[in-house]
Amino acid sequence: MDRVEIRPARHFKGEFFPPADKSISHRAVILSSLASGRSVVKNFLRAQDTESTMNAFRRLGVGITGEGGTLTINGKGLHGLSEPSDVIDCGNSGTTIRLISGVLSGNPFFSVLTGDDSLRSRPMARVIGPLGMMGAQISARSDNRFPPLAIKGGALRPLRYEMPVASAQVKSSLLLAGLYCEGETEISEPTQSRDHTERMLPAQGADLRTEGLRVFVRGGRELSPMEMEVPGDFSSAAFFIVAALLVPGSEIIARNVGINPTRTGLLRALSMMGAAVEIQNAREMSGEPVADLRCTSPAGLKAVGLTEEIIPSLIDEFPVLCIAAAHAEGFTTIRGAGELRVKESDRIRAMASELKKMGVKVEEYPDGIGIQGAAGLKGAEVDSHGDHRIAMAMAVGALAAEGVTTIRNASAVGISFPSFFDTLARLSS
């Protein structure tokens, strides 16, 4: 499946359930592993990234069983993990390596974390620095910047830390380390990033509260096991939401989608561009807001100028937002988005280069992108850069292009959405 051909769609119609939320699935395994007793997680995401987290906790001695989307996790308690006898491979997953670093910092044994080529080029100083201030001994390749990481954890001191960049991975890593400290750890961030960890931990009995952009956690309390159901992933639904906006005469309903406001900046951006996505059956599931989303193609999209305040809430939607911008009337700018350069690929460079192949005029900035829309995308041979979200965004671009598009390295979709191309084929005609 490494080369996939996509033809333009005449219609994009139907209903679908997006796969389970990746961020929440990772956290469900991590937090259940640290609880004392048996947790049951339903609608867990089965994909490569979440397999990396499961394998990591198995190596740390946690029993995880289950078929399909239902997992049973026999948590060991905060202090019950055991030293892994081998290196832990976090694959492509930044969430796995950064969150586990926080956990291992509080555990008095030696461990080594590594990952694939992409993960081994992603910045780790952002967790190594503050975890070191708490007392963990962590060293890493290339002057303590890149994986592999070697961690010797132990007794930690509480930390008061202002994160220079909004990042849920860094925030969550430090909160997990904070569970191991006596006293209160305070983490603040410049802009709100996703808050799944802050929602889940108090439900397990952790002493955690938030005040605006500050989160406080007091360690020393054992966590209770959970019974939860994971909502559908907005970031996966986003590809089909944008496809429905671009293919004329479309109508799709995405069912059971998480609409946590820290994740749905794309809906706000699309509304500024003139597209309305209807929110139906809004409800709550395991402490997270969920709904069904109905999307139809609008008369036309117009360009928008986005700046840094909105970026954390649409961080993973940047690639598909670039596709929407390529169809909008006018010149769209997305700035204050330098973090996109250190994701699974340099997503600014990747989108700029792949959109150019499809005939779009693009300007690349150090912290973002400018896209001249409405000139029409032309089918081309494009590449995923080994990045799941680039592969899926280019597939959406291809649906609304003129001519056939070939996507190279398309199997990257297995990181978060293994059935992506099947769902795409089912909804297109």
Ligand code: S3P
């Ligand atoms: C995630 C946080 C975000 C996001 C990533 C998942 C998480 O990363 O891009 O896909 O689960 O906490 P950053 O925290 O580095 O922005």
